Amino acid sequence: MxxxxxxxxxxxxxxxxxxxxxxxxxxxxxxxxxxxxxxxxxxxxxxxxxxxxxxxxxxxxxxxxxxxxxxxxxxxxxxxxxxxxxxxxxxxxxxxxxxxxxxxxxxxxxxxxxxxxxxQAATSSSISFGPITLDTAMRQAHAQTDKGQQPIELGPREWTVLEYLMLQAPKPAAKEKILAALTGWDKEITANAVEVYISRLRGKLDPHGVALRSIRGFGYRLELVSDADSEPSTA
Structure with a gap:
């Protein structure tokens, strides 16, 4: 946000x-x-x-x-x-x-x-995509597993990127929009920084069956692994 x-x-x-x-x-x-x-x-x-x-x-x-x-x-x-x-x-x-x-x-x-x-006309403080849920009130993320809810540790900017992606899902999110969500009006953050946070998020989401797919020339989209098997994520 x-x-x-x-x-x-x-x-x-x-x-x-x-x-x-x-x-x-x-x-x-x-x-x-x-x-x-x-x-x-x-x-x-x-x-x-x-x-x-x-x-x-x-x-x-x-x-x-x-x-x-x-x-x-x-x-x-x-x-x-x-x-x-x-x-x-x-x-x-x-x-x-x-x-x-x-x-x-x-x-x-x-x-x-x-x-x-x-x-946002939200009726809940939670945003969900597949097994992943963000509690925007408590600023906590977790994944639903066979053993119950498992916390996902996110840094502030990782949270910002994931929150934006989940609000856009299932539509893709433009890279420049993610960059705008990360940066301040008086502070430059490079496009490479977005790729760093995307890479970190992939490592935290992949074990829970959520893929972060790159859309060449545009940005990124969250997908369930069952939907993305034929199109693996690339940086």
Whole structure:
């Protein structure tokens, strides 16, 4: 999942980005409303976290502009303003949720997960493909085996790649889209990095009967081994 963080306080933004990245999200950070509009024009995001007290264009104006421009991604407002009128105004301008500073990271993550589930019209916190299940609420992965559920250890970026592939399945996922899910707007990650994470995931999925097939010139697709026997995965 790719998030846009709009926060002008460098120290606070660094802490939030670190916490979100540690939870497996790809986070793009900008320090102004103007830069945020540039970012959403250039790329797509699954959700935005917006501070109200931004220079020039404040968070309310940014939220309203995004909605008027047709952007439907969930928007979570962060602010030091705790008056009822401020909260009502933020929601009326198009925000989906509102958190008052100071806040605890676990609550921010929980609210974010709830917004993402609602935006995807999900009825469960789980994503499944064959025997593989991702619990997006607990950030845990497991495979169903003859002996019950077996945990699958995933690094944050491995999680991001697998989550994207499972959300796309059974359709293939474009390599550039996977790259976009991994990288931040201000940080370059090469296409070779995608291949590294794909290779690692293959080693963790193959024992459970799930193949990660390469689609030449396009990207990758998850397949059950019984469906992919005649077309083995290649890097």
């Amino acid at each position: 790719r998030l846009l963080l709009v926060e002008d306080d460098v120290m606070l933004a660094s802490g939030i980005k670190l916490g979100l990245s540690g939870a497996g999200y790809a986070v793009d950070w900008v320090g102004s409303g103007e830069r945020a509009l540039e970012a959403v024009k250039a790329d797509s995001f699954d959700a935005a976290i917006v501070d109200l007290g931004l220079p020039k264009m404040d968070g309310l104006e940014l939220t309203q502009t995004l909605r008027k421009s047709g952007h439907s991604m969930p928007i979570l407002i962060l602010t030091a303003r705790d008056a009822l009128q401020d909260r009502v105004q933020g929601l009326d301008y198009g925000a989906d949720d509102y958190m008052v500073k100071p806040f605890e990271l676990p609550e921010l993550l929980a609210r974010l997960r709830a917004l993402l589930r609602r935006s």
